[in-house]
Amino acid sequence: MGWAKQKGKQPENRLYLTRMVPLPLDHYLPLLKPPMLAGTKIWNSCVWESREARKNNEKYPTESELKSRFKHYGSWKSLHSQSAQAVVEEYFEAVRSYIKHRENGHEEMRPPGLKNKNLLRTITWKRQGFEYREGTITLKLSRKLNDIRVPLPEGADSLKLPDGTVLVGTPIEVKVKAVYRKRKIAGLEIHVTWDFGVVPLIAGNRVSAYDLNTALIARASTTGGQQLIVCRELLSLIQYRNKTIAEFQQKISRLKEGSRKWKALLKAKRKELKKLERRIKQLTNAVTKLMAEIDAAENIAVSVLGDLGDLRRKARTNDKNKKASQKINQLPYAQIEQQHKYKSLLKQICPDKWSEKYSSQTCCICGTRNKSFRVHRGLWRCRSCGAIMHADLNGANGILKNYLIGHCDMKQLFPLKSPEVYRWDKRWNRFVKVSPRAAA
Known part of the structure; x- marks a missing residue:
């Protein structure tokens, strides 16, 4: 299916x-x-x-x-x-x-x-x-x-x-x-x-928003729920696939096209890439399945994904450094978006996509906009209200306010609960809930 x-x-x-x-x-x-x-x-x-x-x-x-x-x-x-x-x-x-x-x-x-x-x-x-x-x-x-x-x-x-x-x-x-x-x-x-x-959808006003990142997917909802899904295995597989392609191409480029060794290397490359594609597909399916299950458990009516279009265009115009740009463009966003759409509909949840404008630069608690408040990749420290939280959760709450009121320069609309963290468990081949320290 x-x-x-x-x-x-x-x-x-x-x-x-x-x-x-x-x-x-x-x-x-x-x-x-x-x-x-x-x-x-x-x-x-x-x-x-x-x-x-x-x-x-x-x-x-x-x-x-x-x-x-x-x-x-x-x-x-x-x-x-x-x-x-x-x-x-x-x-x-x-x-x-x-x-x-x-x-x-x-x-x-x-x-x-x-x-x-x-x-x-x-x-x-x-x-x-x-x-x-x-x-x-x-x-x-x-x-x-x-x-x-x-x-x-x-x-x-x-x-x-x-x-x-x-x-x-x-x-x-x-x-x-x-x-x-x-x-x-x-x-x-x-x-x-x-x-x-x-599909007949659930009637209600509960909304959830997702901030997609290379190593983490952050979720926030109008019920106050906050979740972090650790996707480091997905990122490592994509990086390993890129490394495998580079190694094979380096060897193939030294050989004469059409020779027996050239054909053997080409066959080995296809076999290895097919195996990696299956593992990447398994993880994207598991991630989107978990997203739909969490939404269904909270009786969410609308599930919103952050639109990465503007972010990727800025990355291509050297707005970010080379390493960050590569990570942003490696995320299988199209696969996640397609799977999120049909899995949400199977749960009778309306899927949508919304702008991430200023969501990662604005404090979701007090509404103060300052790019320097993001100390590093995973830490947000607001010098205005003193809020300390995961930067991706701050971005997810910003996307949620963008969807609800059109902008995120406003104080928090509802009380926030303690964040939950999910991580891939190789023993069970699924995401399981773990200690919040796993996302640090």
Whole structure:
């Protein structure tokens, strides 16, 4: 289950979930193998056309040109028209990503390349490419080919909310993916994205605010609750991933491209990065799950994340030192924001994003603004009222006042409780409550 990215502006409080169902290999592999191999051929055709254009110093073909050029190919006729178009769109999305990385200074990046002709490519069926009726999804292929019927488990299209409301979803996208183990096909999976509509939210005026930092996530709420979630493991994994990439690239750059040792190092690099990505994803899921659970326990109606857009722009314009700028830009903010959004909706809490303007420069107790009151990364000492607290908790309370009254230059609106601290426990693979000294 996960958040499904949708193009364009998303309606507020609309819930999209992707659910995965494993498919029996012996029954569905003979049916799905031909269209998945056809998808690989279309991808390789896109790569070949681009390489030929570069070799002949011609203009690169556009997305619409390739779609019209491939219409009469046998591989194109093996798929539904929208599924075949989706392969071309995925290729151009990869090209745009490659260009963006090169513009950002990543010279080691390479353009999308050819795939093994025996690779089973993930195939996408859009809304007009499938039908859903009575718990069965019918995947359409070309007009002359038989459709593929896939029964889904009972309850796959429904979702029960905490107040007992049951939402019935509508499928909007289907993907079939092959799972490989040591270059052998270990299984097939069908990923169905459901649209559960607008979620009925909790009625109330309780609000929580989160200040996202590289090593800590601070929380404050209108109930007076204060929490610190220590995320040093997440930061260390991201830094270790960067170090691993640098070490591999240093070795790869000394070798001839295409040699056996070059290929072996590239394979080892991909394997190591996949392992690190899984661990980073596990921690971001655990963090956002804890955030939603704390909000639900306090009957929060609106959960607000601090918007890091302005902060990251200032970091890129040398407003902060090099070390601080690197940490700010390493935070997986987009992942946390997406997961916080759908997990809050599952708890019937309205997710939102708000400005952090002056929140880390203003005392949340007396409302005095002075940048020098932040002694160092984790200590706030106000010389006006004498308040001493964690700097990130001060920032979270400032974001909360920004959301409630539009600015944070005001005295504290409600009494604050003693802060609670959560830290990752490797023994249980989850965040547990610990002594406040752990955040020092």
